[in-house]
Amino acid sequence: xxxxxxxxxxxxxxxxxxxxxxxxxxxxxxxxxxxxxxxxxxxxxxxxxxxxxxxxxxxxxxxxxxxxxxx
Amino acid sequence: xxxxxxxxxxxxxxxxxxxxxxxxxxxxxxxxxxxxxxxxxxxxxxxxxxxxxxxxxxxxxxxxxxxxxxxxxxxxxxxxxxxxxxxxxxxxxxxxxxxxxxxxxxxxxxxxxxxxxxxxxxxxxxxxxxxxxxxxxxxxxxxxxxxxxxxxxxxxxxxxxxxxxxxxxxxxxxxxxxxxxxxxxxxxxxxxxxxxxxxxxxxxxxxxxxxxxxxxxxxxxxxxxxxxxxxxxxxxxxxxxxxxxxxxxxxx
Numbered sequence: 419x420x421x422x423x424x425x426x427x428x429x430x431x432x433x434x435x436x437x438x439x440x441x442x443x444x445x446x447x448x449x450x451x452x453x454x455x456x457x458x459x460x461x462x463x464x465x466x467x468x469x470x471x472x473x474x475x476x477x478x479x480x481x482x483x484x485x486x487x488x489x
Numbered sequence: 490x491x492x493x494x495x496x497x498x499x500x501x502x503x504x505x506x507x508x509x510x511x512x513x514x515x516x517x518x519x520x521x522x523x524x525x526x527x528x529x530x531x532x533x534x535x536x537x538x539x540x541x542x543x544x545x546x547x548x549x550x551x552x553x554x555x556x557x558x559x560x561x562x563x564x565x566x567x568x569x570x571x572x573x574x575x576x577x578x579x580x581x582x583x584x585x586x587x588x589x590x591x592x593x594x595x596x597x598x599x600x601x602x603x604x605x606x607x608x609x610x611x612x613x614x615x616x617x618x619x620x621x622x623x624x625x626x627x628x629x630x631x632x633x634x635x636x637x638x639x640x641x642x643x644x645x646x647x648x649x650x651x652x653x654x655x656x657x658x659x660x661x662x663x664x665x666x667x668x669x670x671x672x673x674x675x676x677x678x679x680x681x682x683x684x685x686x687x688x689x690x691x692x693x694x695x696x697x698x699x700x701x702x703x704x705x706x707x708x709x710x711x712x713x714x715x716x717x718x719x720x721x722x723x724x725x726x727x728x729x730x731x732x733x734x735x736x737x738x739x740x741x
Contacts, residue, residue: 420536421535421536422535422536422537422538422539423535429534429535432545432546432548433539433544433545433546434544434545434546435544435545435546435548435610438546438549438606438607438609438610439545439546439548439549439606441606442549442552442553442602442603442606442607443530443534443552445599445602445603446552446556446599446603449595449598449599450526450708453591453592453595453712454519454711454712454715457712457715457716457719458715460719461715461718461719464719464722464723465722465735468722468726468731468735469735471726472732472735472736
């Protein structure tokens, strides 16, 4: 399990294929990090929106217990 | 088959019971995905030796092949859930299919882009219209068509069925992609891993690819489950259990 590369510069150069190897990896990493982040944002927005809707609905109709305690 | 006769089999087919289960699975699958991808890429990029023919340029394989496999596998999973949804009329099955589509499309796109970045130095061109590349491009278009159809049909019930039909008709394309390098003479190289013969790769390379591929599986599962939770919340927002859930999470 020893590294194949002699030094870090050789690793970055990828035998001259660096300009092809690194963008492949970079784009993959970018997309696979971005997708979960966008999903998490959508979840926050959706929960916010659903709670607001719930508050509006609750304000429009009286609470079911309110009627029961009324004289 | 009637759902009511098999209550245990369909226990998790109810969105209300599936929602918390999916929520518990997402973090562990996500963590597993990260671990497997890092390990696979470490082996593939740092430990594995160079290739005799392609030098270090071959290392694109460690994202290209797992992404391509994932794009096909996610499509098959999507078509499977569509079939289940059409047969058993289970709402959640269609939602699972919808949740897989965007991630599958992303993997198809990654497969094409990393393939172009590999093709340029090895073949001298970003793109050729050979059977493998063309059928993978068709896969991306099938995903995009599915997503467009889902957005275009207003009534969710009708959208589910229209999308399911498209997904099932398009499923014929997956074996075409897989076997294209055997059926036609392609510029694209043959299969890297075959079930019928010993792999033509050094075992370290194989390990790197296999671990990254497993990492992509875990990633897709995690993201699809996270997305299906959003779809459940959107579709079931008027139900009592979602209303209770909103209250509980607000106070927690």
